[in-house]
Amino acid sequence: MRVVIADDHQLMLDGVRRALEADGGFEIVGETQDGRNVLSLVAKTSPDLVLLDIRMPHMDGLACLDQVHARYPDVKVVMLSASTTSDLVETALKRGATAYISKSVNPDDLPSTLRQAIEGNVYSVGVGELEPAANKAAGLTDRETAILTALARGLSNDDIAKELWVTQQTVKFHLTNIYRKLGVRNRTEAVRLAYQRGLVESPLYNPD
Structure with missing residues (x-):
């Protein structure tokens, strides 16, 4: 580029x-x-x-x-x-x-x-x-929102790292922050809560 x-x-x-x-x-x-x-x-x-x-x-x-x-x-x-x-x-x-x-x-x-x-x-x-109101209320940054959205699409840490052009360690770091901010323990709980709060749109799969 x-x-x-x-x-x-x-x-x-x-x-x-x-x-x-x-x-x-x-x-x-x-x-x-x-x-x-x-x-x-x-x-x-x-x-x-x-x-x-x-x-x-x-x-x-x-x-x-x-x-x-x-x-x-x-x-x-x-x-x-x-x-x-x-x-x-x-x-x-x-x-x-x-x-x-x-x-x-x-x-x-x-x-x-x-x-x-x-x-x-x-x-x-x-x-x-300029962050969406729900994401701002949750304290999520743009990068954390992007990773949460990728989680909701069912992507693995490796897939997220490749899509966002970052390392897997960076993805894990952001996931830790996301879990802490949302008060959840894992990716399934994070996705479920994200749908409930409107942090992500158009779910492509059922996190249950």
Whole structure:
């Protein structure tokens, strides 16, 4: 996946590049710290994905988003920002952003998070205000919700790890947190409670 990164902090650019390159499934084809350069970079490099910070000099991320979305509608744009107020996130999504990810995301999870966003499985990560009400009430994160949904589909830990591009150890870690937050002991109880509380939709099998 060809990626352009725009962020006003060089350390952030370096960190994102390292995380994506270490994954092996991404090619960084352009970087900039100036919003004015985003559109020309997209024109020159034909990326599949543009990662935009909200606050950049000369042209902010929302303005860049508008231009990329208008001129290159097939290019996915994901906002990667420390600003996670609900109004800002909702504005970005309404204006065409594929997803909005908080900079607090674990760098190791960034590649899989981006894949999930591009596939339309997540719209916000690290932004509690936009989590579904039931999931928010249960204290579940976007990643935990994705894993709980996969459980409800009957997937094994290995299948979940492959689908979400994470290790089985990461899946087990999230499952432990899910069980604790839901007050259950195992995956069957977790799925049953998830259906009862509306944490997942359209059950594909009966957890009993």
